[in-house]
Amino acid sequence: MWKPEGSMEDIPQDKYIRRYVSNQKWKGLVVSDNIPGKGRGVYTSRRFQKGEVNVEAGDLGYLYFCKNARQEAFCIDAQTFPCPCHPDMETFGRLIDHSGKRANLQPHCFNIDTGEGPRDVVLLIAKNDIETNKELLFDYGVRRKSFKGEGMDLEWL
């Protein structure tokens, strides 16, 4: 379960995040449609600094379990497409693939107000500097043995 981060002040592009969460026009990302063995994925089209937010993970292909700043457990239902908060768009977050060992993004929970009231979001933040043309990956936080071995047949986990 991902832990909450109290404040967004440490994030370099803090002032833009609310807008990007709202309009999903994240900069410096490009979708690749045919990565062998994976399908779609997301690559960088510019360099990202360690600590920069790449994208909101609110619309991923699974259920994500988190705790917000008040230590309340919550779950992002990212299975449903389109998501209720962005009903008319495909979002980058749901296209980012998993890696346990090569993850270059780390999920962090925040509570932010995009103008329609506060809501809990999961943002994916660069773990280190990321060069141009690198695939973005994060650890989905599940293993083959998770959920009573439900994923034992998933070779990519």
Ligand SMILES: C[S@@+](CC[C@H](N)C(=O)[O-])C[C@H]1O[C@@H](n2cnc3c(N)ncnc32)[C@H](O)[C@@H]1O
């Ligand atoms: C959040 S989606 C990622 C986008 C997906 N690749 C697509 O084409 O829509 C999660 C799905 O991507 C695939 N996936 C994610 N990480 C993978 C990996 N490292 N290797 C192979 N497939 C992966 C799995 O099918 C998984 O159910």
